[in-house]
Ligand SMILES: Nc1ncnc2c1ncn2[C@@H]1O[C@H](COP(=O)(O)OP(=O)(O)O)[C@@H](O)[C@H]1O
């Protein structure tokens with residue numbers, strides 16, 4: 001381990017609710033043929049409860065506690081794309097664990113764009129039914145300092161999901177000492193159809209069924 005970047009074997013998407021972390025993470029993992037984990041989905045899997053049920057029955061504190069356990073588990077994973085919940089960064093230990101082994105990529109968007117993406121959805125307990133873009137703006141301002149540590153910032157307001165994926169891949173490919181080129185598709189004959197195939201090792205395939213698009 002001569003280069004500390006060799007330790008950055010995961011990609012961790014952070015950012016406010018509705019910036020597209022779950023949607024983009026899943027696509028990025030499929031593109032790179034990496035394992036994928038959404039911390040919210042993992043909390044739901046471990047507890048057997050939905051996030052609204054956890055908030056309703058036990059409160060936000062219990063959710064944060066489950067989320068922290070998942071953050072520590074994620075940090076020990078290898079070549080995994082991780083979509084986090086927007087509040088995971090509020091806990092310093094979470095951020096340190098995730099950042100110790102993962103490249104932190106922060107997704108962002110303008111408040112009114114976030115509002116249009118989340119206001120009518122019911123599975124985020126912190127997004128109340130009558131929330132306004134101004135409320136979102138205020139919540140984002142409170143959270144802003146916690147998102148400042150990312151290795152890359154991506155404004156998703158005017159970008160499509162495929163454009164964001166390409167933007168992230170371009171950033172990853174520029175990092176020295178790491179190989180984040182997409183693994184090749186296999187042809188019908190089961191042969192690899194890619195000129196870079198020989199210098200890459202295969203990674204885990206993605207199981208979309210265990211992921212969550214918030
Ligand atoms: N770049 C984008 N452009 C338009 N809509 C998007 C984009 N990214 C995500 N969305 C939509 O916004 C909503 C929230 O996305 P999601 O991935 O759940 O965000 P997060 O996980 O950050 O809360 C979903 O309905 C998703 O389809």
Ligand SMILES: O=C(O)C1=C[C@@H](OP(=O)(O)O)[C@@H](O)[C@H](O)C1
Pocket residue numbers: 015016017018021022040051084085086087088123124125126214
């Ligand atoms: O920002 C937050 O505190 C939260 C974000 C949610 O995830 P998304 O960011 O994927 O919506 C989810 O973890 C929970 O509702 C709390």
Ligand SMILES: [Mg+2]
Pocket residue numbers: 021022023040083084085213214
């Ligand atoms: Mg999400």
